[in-house]
Amino acid sequence: MFGRRGKKGKAESEETGELSAPSTATLLGKKYAVLEVPESCVESVTSVVASAVNTKTLVATSSKKELASSIEFLAQLEKDASTTQKAAIAYVDLMGELKVNDLEVATGYTQWEQMYSMVLSHPCATDSPSVSRVMGKVEKIFKLKAYLVRMTRELSNDSLSLFPDFQQRLSVLKRLGYISEDGVVQVKGRVACEINTCEELVLTEMIFENVLANLEPEEIVAVLSALIFQEKSQSEPTLTSTLENTREVVKNIAESLGLIQLEQHLEIDPAVYCKGALNFGLMEVVYEWARGMPFKQLCELTDVQEGSIVRCIMRLDEVCREVRNAARVIGDPQLYRKMEVASEAIKRDVVFASSLYLS
Numbered sequence: 001m002f003g004r005r006g007k008k009g010k011a012e013s014e015e016t017g018e019l020s021a022p023s024t025a026t027l028l029g030k031k032y033a034v035l036e037v038p039e040s041c042v043e044s045v046t047s048v049v050a051s052a053v054n055t056k057t058l059v060a061t062s063s064k065k066e067l068a069s070s071i072e073f074l075a076q077l078e079k080d081a082s083t084t085q086k087a088a089i090a091y092v093d094l095m096g097e098l099k100v101n102d103l104e105v106a107t108g109y110t111q112w113e114q115m116y117s118m119v120l121s122h123p124c125a126t127d128s129p130s131v132s133r134v135m136g137k138v139e140k141i142f143k144l145k146a147y148l149v150r151m152t153r154e155l156s157n158d159s160l161s162l163f164p165d166f167q168q169r170l171s172v173l174k175r176l177g178y179i180s181e182d183g184v185v186q187v188k189g190r191v192a193c194e195i196n197t198c199e200e201l202v203l204t205e206m207i208f209e210n211v212l213a214n215l216e217p218e219e220i221v222a223v224l225s226a227l228i229f230q231e232k233s234q235s236e237p238t239l240t241s242t243l244e245n246t247r248e249v250v251k252n253i254a255e256s257l258g259l260i261q262l263e264q265h266l267e268i269d270p271a272v273y274c275k276g277a278l279n280f281g282l283m284e285v286v287y288e289w290a291r292g293m294p295f296k297q298l299c300e301l302t303d304v305q306e307g308s309i310v311r312c313i314m315r316l317d318e319v320c321r322e323v324r325n326a327a328r329v330i331g332d333p334q335l336y337r338k339m340e341v342a343s344e345a346i347k348r349d350v351v352f353a354s355s356l357y358l359s
Contacts, residue, residue: 198227218290233281
């Protein structure tokens with residue numbers, strides 16, 4: 001078979017990765033095709049020369065005479081290959097015949113010769129029936145090894161111990177509508193994926209139950225502080241009626257989530273879950289900070305250390321960014337703008353100074 005490749009054929013071959021066959025027919029009892037092929041389809045070059053074939057005439061005119069000569073030549077080459085010892089065809093010597101003197105090419109060629117010699121020395125190289133039989137066994141061995149690795153991983157002690165917990169948590173997500181029965185992530189699940197700073201289930205439910213939608217920006221950050229603050233405080237915050245009502249709503253959401261997880265056989269106490277997810281100790285502090293109260297007066301509202309207040313407010317900015325991303329996911333421009341305003345309200349003064357070491 002002789003390759004012919006013009007500019008068009010090259011572009012088509014490289015773009016599609018397929019061989020085009022503009023000319024196919026049967027001649028001398030042999031079916032042939034004139035193909036346009038890229039270099040990637042050339043496996044090797046033999047040292048056999050088709051001296052009886054005028055390749056220029058063949059490529060230019062596709063004359064039947066030259067086609068017949070080509071077919072006879074290729075048929076004889078195939079016959080010789082099948083009867084030659086080790087089924088070998090003489091390949092061109094890159095170093096001797098083509099005078100290649102590149103060290104990298106020479107090294108690669110030497111390695112190829114060694115591997116090719118190993119292939120020819122294998123019994124399957126001269127015994128065609130053995131090839132399919134051996135390859136079938138090799139394929140079976142590889143499949144069994146892959147199956148063994150998969151089963152070993154699935155049957156490991158860690159996997160078995162975590163599997164029931166995984167299934168139970170999966171049931172919780174399905175019941176809450178985060179994923180479908182088929183395991184497809186729903187909108188609530190995509191929103192939960194945006195939350196990384198605090199308890200994602202509680203905050204996601206707050207978003208979808210419009211807890212934040214009816215609040216002002218300073219009230220929103222005050223409520224969100226309950227998801228961030230983790231330290232103990234003896235001082236009871238003084239809250240507005242709106243914040244008091246919102247606090248009860250958020251507590252009910254957390255308790256409901258704890259109850260659902262308990263019903264799905266997770267070892268969770270709803271009251272303990274609620275207490276661990278929420279801490280309202282800095283609601284008043286954050287609310288007043290967002291309204292513009294100086295930091296010195298702010299510290300007089302609580303017994304919490306100044307450093308803890310700063311850390312809480314800084315993490316609140318991260319939560320605002322995550323809720324803003326969640327608002328973008330669900331397509332809520334009003335909540336998105338509120339979170340931008342809330343973020344700007346808390347990013348001021350000493351809390352967000354580049355350094356607390358002041359001269």
